[in-house]
Amino acid sequence: MRIQLLKETKKPKYAVNPNKYLEDGEGSAEGEDDEEEDVPEDLADLEPEEQQKRIKTRAAYQMALGTLLVLVFSDPMVDLLAELGKRLDVSAFYISFVLAPLASNASELVAAYNYAKKRTCKSITTSLSTLEGAAIMNNTFCLGIFLGLVYFQNLAWEFSAETISILLIEVLMALSILFRRVHRLLDAFFILSLYPLCLATVYVLENSVGWD
Template sequence: MALLAGKAIMSLTLIWGVVVAFGSHDLSLPPTSTSSDLEQDSKPFSLTGYGVTSDVETSRTARIMLISLIPFLILQLAKIIQSTSGIRVVVLVSLVVTLGLVLVYFIYQIFQPWIQNRRLEFVLRKYIRGNLLQNLLTAGRRPNVPVIREIFHKIDQNGNSYISTSELRAFVLGMEIEELGLHRADFVARVMEQFDTSQDHQINEQEFVTGLSNWLIIARDSVPHADRHFFNGNSSETKTEEQQRLITQNTTTPATTANDNDWLNYIQAGGLIILGTAITLVLGRPLVMTLVEFSFAANVPSFLISYVVIPLALNVGQAMSAISSAKQKTEAAISLTLSEIYNRVFMNNLMGLVAFLALVYIRNLSWDVSAEVLVVLIICTLMGLYTSFTTTFPVWTSIVAIVLYPVSLLFLYLLTSVLGWT
């Protein structure tokens, strides 16, 4: 629960504030402004005139995160109930509600996949910006049409001037798309959807040139001026010999349907979640004991280890990715980054709570985490409600959010170490 609280607090205060700070631009400019427009703006900086804007979907994601607080509210009843059997019932009810919310969240994404699509777009923009721009833009920062046409003919393995789903899938094999957190079928389906304007389930040369050029233009305009020199120079060869072979090899395996792949993805994801939860249940207590022993041996307060050091280590990757995305200073980049933060907090709250409550109920352990629960409730409620009802965040809100981080830790320290809540 200390790790759960530490990660949630850090994500919604420190990382959230840094995203707003790095993404801030003149709020008087329209949301569709490109990075070049932002650079030309000479309006004096102010805490209210500068900031970031997000889309409506970001507010919806924040509201979904608020739903994860329901089992935390139920746990607070344990402070009122005095009987052991009553507290055990509270734990069971909270556990059932938490599992139910996780299940409903998964089912919701199956029938309303907008959350998955935003996650896909977040990673896709990162991939294009990091891997394609330097290869497919000319020295004048325009899409290199001859190179794009050459790629089309490499993918068109049978030479019929069309790219089929199976040929596109063979090309994607060489992009190592799984390392970006996506499945090949997801990426192929998105490319076919956006490139196939004639809706004949294949992509001709002009559709490919137009579709990829549009992607490149969007990604190019989102690159901060400080990074543009990187994309103007000659790029080094990044694909390995094996990747080149995968791109040019003939496709001999029949393609499965997208629906079959989708259901396989769901089954695989569910299995990995169950496996991860089981590992957490088995290793939870030994991990905590090891941390306590380490803090004593290193003469470091266990409070700092549990609430600061480990959450910082677990969140450093997310923080760096968020800063990189926020520096694009566009509404789309900020919206996707904030949505990613709220999605992570949602899953962190529910999956962490499942592991804790399952351990407590199955092994009938004594517990008191009311301090952690209260702080998570306060921070998640404040940041969730704020984002739920506004899409504009002045730069002063980043200062407030960052200050909330040490204030939250101080409040947590007073509850646990001074007032003895735990």
């Protein structure tokens, strides 16, 4: 009996619950059920097959409308950023580097935030997947379009400083992901600091090193 009591007293004083900040127990199960049945209220009474049909139709309509809005407002937006930089006597690159991502990626940010508010493993995974998808899209598809324009329009290459700074930030981000399995709040501040670091790198390369 004494040996058994000694073994029981060797348990750690504080137990760490990996799901501390997520809904657990019945709340977690209810949250997962809510996510699985998360459909618009006006479609909740329809059959599952009809729901999927209506949802796909509505998604296609909204994507087409969004594409049309981008085509209409993208060119005036470029002129606006260039004029803003001219009036502030600041390079248009710095203006667009700060303001353009906020406008173009606001939808991903809002969607990721709404998913994260549910505080379940599934919603957090979906939130991170949304942000990763947006990052991959910007670094592959959008970059390919830019390089294609430079090549087919015979544009002069004057983006060495910007390219090097972006590659540097991507390498630092990749190293952070590869060598850390658990990311905490401090890591979030480090990732946020990469944004102004990219701007500072461009400024140093252009004004001190003399690159394009």
